[in-house]
């Protein structure tokens with residue numbers, strides 16, 4: 363479904379004096395994601411995960427290489443498949459308009475894309491799907507807990523039944539028990555709705571719970587790709603270190 367091939371991305375940042383330095387954020391990144399697959403992208407902070415996510419979402423352009431979805435250049439695919447790709451970011455507080463009621467937040471995309479049918483009914487069914495009581499529909503974002511608000515953001519992201527969902531650190535700001543509830547929700551979406559998911563996270567344990575395959579990113583490069591069930595057989599030293607840190611933490 364998604365094919366990322368030899369992608370490079372750099373930014374310019376202030377160097378010594380007035381000179382700008384080139385910061386190579388992504389270097390020769392290649393991988394694919396099959397339809398219905400859930401792929402985790404893990405790596406230390408600053409390794410380039412979110413940058414790659416933004417390129418896939420068409421929010422920024424790669425400096426070299428290609429990103430194609432169903433054999434079309436990604437921005438063309440996004441234009442031709444409006445609402446079929448969706449994203450949930452880490453920062454749920456700034457993702458929801460504070461002046462909107464929850465029902466308006468959830469129905470934002472439905473209204474923007476001129477969805478027909480009873481919007482109220484669709485909001486209720488989305489609330490049910492993400493495990494929230496119907497009573498939250500009339501509340502404002504600040505009246506909800508972090509976990510509830512992230513569910514609202516997920517409900518909005520899935521409102522148009524996207525085929526491809528990017529979750530960028532979507533559970534990182536939540537406490538452990540809320541994280542596991544959201545993980546269960548994502549697991550259900552993956553199993554029942556057959557969504558194709560790119561799950562960007564620090565948390566290798568969450569990734570191994572949800573994803574079929576894991577990509578390890580170090581300094582802008584994919585250093586290892588492996589099926590989750592074979593995680594213990596990773597070869598790359600960086601991937602081993604990330605894996606060891608999880609195992610030793612939980613021993």
Ligand SMILES: Nc1ncnc2c1ncn2[C@@H]1O[C@H](COP(=O)(O)OP(=O)(O)OP(=O)(O)O)[C@@H](O)[C@H]1O
Nearest residue numbers: 373374375387405406407408409410411412413414
């Ligand atoms: N718009 C930008 N301009 C300049 N540098 C940037 C920009 N966006 C990201 N960077 C730099 O690119 C590098 C990779 O950042 P990115 O956010 O993609 O990493 P990450 O792996 O997602 O990190 P984290 O897990 O902390 O979110 C970092 O050094 C960051 O400072």
